Amino acid sequence: MNFTMNFRKANEDDLPAIVRLLADDELGSKRERNTEPLPADYYEAFAAIEAQVGNQIILAIDDQTVIGCLQLTIIPGLARQGMKRAQIEGVRVDKRYRGKGVGEALFKEAIVISKSEKCGLVQLTTDKRREEAHRFYNRLGFLASHEGMKLIF
């Protein structure tokens, strides 16, 4: 399988492709509503992301096809002498493109942006059931130094 890989910031027209990726996942399939047309909630959420300085969805693209996505949020804070942190959420790679370095390339793109924004670290939380993901993040240099705690309403 030959493919090209480019990266760009998502725009509203990409939402159906992004939600398809979010839903095509063992845990995500129960959480998303991948209908046509998409529920308005996704469009409202995208507008809110666009309205927040430092928040963006980054896409990996093969030709015109969205093959991977992640959300990168730059969060300024006071701790560690006013260090900014980059946070990653919602990482997905199209099943047909797994094992081909797409996730790694997406992360490297996010890390380049985070460094250019003067972040001191990149952080994420990953479900303890996603063991394969943990190995992937370890290979990229992430350490599981923290507990990721959630209070779901």
Next chain:
Amino acid sequence: MNFTMNFRKANEDDLPAIVRLLADDELGSKRERNTEPLPADYYEAFAAIEAQVGNQIILAIDDQTVIGCLQLTIIPGLARQGMKRAQIEGVRVDKRYRGKGVGEALFKEAIVISKSEKCGLVQLTTDKRREEAHRFYNRLGFLASHEGMKLIF
């Protein structure tokens, strides 16, 4: 010890008191620079927090004294049908006021704000060495369902 407890959003004049709290901590003491005047980095970071929609520092106040702080960031996202998440960083309580419910009250304030902003969850990462903090978060209903992974530059 009698004291009152009120909550409010931090402003720039609170920075020396906040950095004093951030530095007065086993892990934080190595990471902060609590000089007088404060390094300009803290003022720049506070301005960046103020400029980001959804990002704020919440203080617990006894009379005029800052006795606790946390950073609350509302992050819009696409996953889980466009669910917003609230993220907490930089939680500190003045040592003289520990064990008196200040941290719990601060969290309850942050949770009220998060619900009013229609967040679906509150999340945080906590250093695996902070065992006492884990018990505190568990009591508030947080579950350590995720690994908190960091890539420090």
